[in-house]
Amino acid sequence: MKGSLKACIGLFSTMTLLAGCVDMPHPFGDPGPEGRRLALTTPPPRLAVPTPPDSLLDNTASALWAREVATQLVDQSLPAVAQPAKPGDWWLKLSATLQGSDVTPHYVVMMPNGEARGHWDAAPVPASVWAQGEKPVLSSLAAASAPQISSVLTGIQAAMMQADPHSLKRRPAKVYFKGVKGAPGDGNVSLARAFTASFPDRHDQLQSTPKDADYSVEAIVTVSDGPAGTTGHPSQHIEISWRTVAADGKEAGAATQLHDIDAHSLDGPWGDVAMAAASEAAGGVHQIITNYSGRDHKPLPPETPATKK
Incomplete structure (x- = not known):
């Protein structure tokens, strides 16, 4: 068994981070009651994109531009809606100006208090092309602009977090570890002990109860029979999923x-395998929390006269 365990220490060298942990901005995600308490300035869960009155387009084309922008923002995982802005809404102000023979589209994020943030211009479009208001042109413009809009919204969220002493930019995350289930041998206990030892750092701290926790973590182990292998020895497929859930x-x-192992090689003590797996998993959970919370995003600088056009 000892030899088998040593051979398995490297089996967790590949780890997959699944949906939710990608580096995706969440400036308009509703964090729930506890999340709202921890981030008091969280924006509402929708960005309005009204039809622009100053677009140098007719009404039909202006409405189409707003719809195309909203569609592209949804593709960026931002819940935008092409509709008039209501009191208390965050909204995107679209406009365009004629400069020589070109038209320059403008974008501004408007906050509920009326403050304008993130002024920027898209690439100029020939005035003769712009005036036609064709869908391919407006769709292409919206697709090119959506990442910049997303970046500005993420920067605004980061600036708000920076100003909030309760946000995860200003304090460690409180994490409740629910333990490990389904492991053969002593894996439930060994993995839990190893994760508890490996996980805490200056960004994330464990706590013994779920009360007021920002996140909870639970590991689920699944073992299934695998193919016989090239040498004819039976094998098993092992999967350990470290599920991280927000408040x-x-x-x-x-x-x-994920890995294939010699059949039943982990039916007894896990030994160093538990520490290797838990140490790697701790890094993955840190990354999930960082990406989901947005605590590493760079705050958008304050507006200056030079950025207000």
Whole structure:
């Protein structure tokens, strides 16, 4: 058994980070009651994109531009809606100006208090082309502009987090570890002990109860029979999924470890395998929390006269 365990220490060298942990901005995600308490300035869960009155387009083309922008923002995982802005809404102000023989589209994010943030211009379009208001042109413009809009919204969220002493930019995340289930041998206990030892750092701290936790983590181990292998020895497929859930109950992500092992080689003590797996998983969970919370995003600088056009 000892030899088998040593051979397995490297089996967790590949880890997959599943949905929710990608580096995706969440400037308009509703964090639930606990999340709202921890980030008091969280924006509402929608960005309005009204039809622009100053677009140098007719009404039909202006409405089409707003719809195309909203569609592209949804593709960026931002819940934008092409509709008039209501009191208390965040909204995107679109406009365009004629400069010589070209038209320059403008974008501004408007906050609920009326403050304008993130002024920027798209690439100029020939005025003769712009005036036609054709869908391919407006769709291409929206697709090119959506990443910049997303970046500005992420920067605004980061600036708000920076100003909030309760946000995860200003304090460590509180994490409740629910333990390990389904492991053969002593894996449930060994993995839990190893994760508890490996996980805490200056960014994330473990706590013994779920009360007021920002995130909870639970590991689920699944073992299934695998192919006989090239040497005819039976094998098993092992999967360890470290599921990370935010305070509002939404899954922030899952770090999943996969490997084929000699059959029943982990039916006894896990030994160093537990420490190797848990140490790698701890890094994956740190990344999930960082990406989901947005705590590493760079704050958008304050507006200056030079950026206001």
